[in-house]
Amino acid sequence: MSTSTPTTYVFKKVGDLEIKADIYLPSSPTALPAPILVWWHGGGLILGSRAWNVPHRMRAVDKYGLAIVGLDYRLAPQASLPEILEDVRDGVKWVREELPRLLGPGKVDPTRLATSGNSAGGYLCLLSGLPISGITPPPKALLPIYPITDPLGPFFLTPQRPVKYSEDGYIFTDEDMKVHRDPNSTLLSESFEPFVPGKPFPHNHRMNFYTYMVQEANLAQILFAKAPGVNPEDYAVAKLVTKDMPPTYIVHGDADQHVGLEQTHEVVNAMIKSGATYEFEQPAGEPHGYDAREEVELEKMYDFLFQYL
Template sequence: MASIKPDRTVVYKTVGSLQIPMDIFLPKNVRNAPVILWFHGGGLLQGCRDSIAPYQRDGVQKYGYVCISADYRLAPQVSVGEVFEDVKDCIRFIRNNLSCLLGEGLVDASRLAVSGSSAGGFLTLLAGLYIDPKPHVIIPIYPITDPLGTFFNKSQPAPNGRYSASEEEMAVHLDVNAPPIANSGKAPEDPRSNMYVYMLRTATLAQLWGVAGNEDDVAPYRISRRIHEYGLPPTYLLHGDADTAVGVEQSDEVAGAILGCGGTLEYERPHGEDHFLDKEDDYQNDKLYNFVMRYL
């Protein structure tokens, strides 16, 4: 993957001594640019903001938007509800502070799209459901949509031969009393990068998110079941039908609910494509951006 450097990095939230940053990528010679906010994947258990795909960064100049890639606190040291508090605070910061931070007239922070990959796609869908006012458009990319869905309720093999760590190896990262962190490193240097595969093997997503065993606790996070009540803004959904890290039925259920409620949806479901289908340097998706810019 090509090296990608942000134009600015700022802290949008501080919790105790923990600072939570965002990277900002700016278009050249553009005034009143809209914002696309992106959240990384990793099951809410691992990952960091610098995993943003090249096409998302390249689109800043091609389409003239401000791109923001934000970290958030990771489970199980915080619950999924606390992670979503970070999302809400991030969006609040963008709407209230970004124009002043970047200079008058450069950005129109009221024109907001939210996107994210995998668990970041899940956070994107939460933002589409519950943020008020809603984003103009959302782009969930091979998203998790239901921690109690069939895929996450049964043991899954390690995708693409990735390492499957033991509980003993993951013990320090499974400790709910350990200090929270807002990003993690990459394999093989950082053992926490094995958390997602551990979760798949042990079928413990809801447990690690802190919502297992109580339907009232988990209900807000079963996306397709909330769309009728809360609605979603226009949605571009991308999910390969051969995904081994998040079963495509997770997106199928959400797509069905959106259409059943009369929502606006473009569902791209490429045949034979796995997780990370958009991560190569040469990946482009004009269809996605044409949809998104229509609503920004």
């Protein structure tokens, strides 16, 4: 199995919808059985795919002898955040119980499992270590990267018309996003199209849905459209932090325009007050997605991981 070409499995079906996992194993037999790092992609929980990989994570497979497992999940608003968390729980359960059997003896060590994710995937990573996820036992460590932490935080309640990172100042209309924002549209477990330099996505493309959400400040409505009786406040990570949550390493650059830095600061402050085990890295001048650059290694994060894995 090449570290650049994953083995793909369907770990769950909802009706006819297949929800998939990509598995990357170390190439050296001496690294086996490999500890597992489960990873969830970003995209506001409304777009994206397990295929969104970054260089440091792909290098980590052989550099650190890690089995990397990328898990998809149902996307909002066609699925609610509670339903997405069901996919998170079911995915981790599958990784622990089914994946070792599928791969064969001695390939992975399901007792040594940690989770990570960037942006919205960082949100799922944090929730995976808290009782609200239903994951038992919890992961050994959490590695959220510039995570969303509260759909009702100031960043997600402040409309931006246009959004600060917009290149052309276009204001997306409700009509542009009509299909994507309709909770009864086709249920998706991945939504991804490669970027082509110089060729923007059409205004009505789902890849613009996140920008529309930031513009309209309606993340909570999108995430809970299919869960009308649920209080979004119950999914604010800072309110769920406890002293005995898994050791957590948070990375969030101070030039992030896609997820407000105060999202992470709120959680870090809660960790300080609770006495939770954590480290916080705030790279100066780094924007959202900076870890996709070839030269970024995040070595301190991986060092932290192996203290607890």
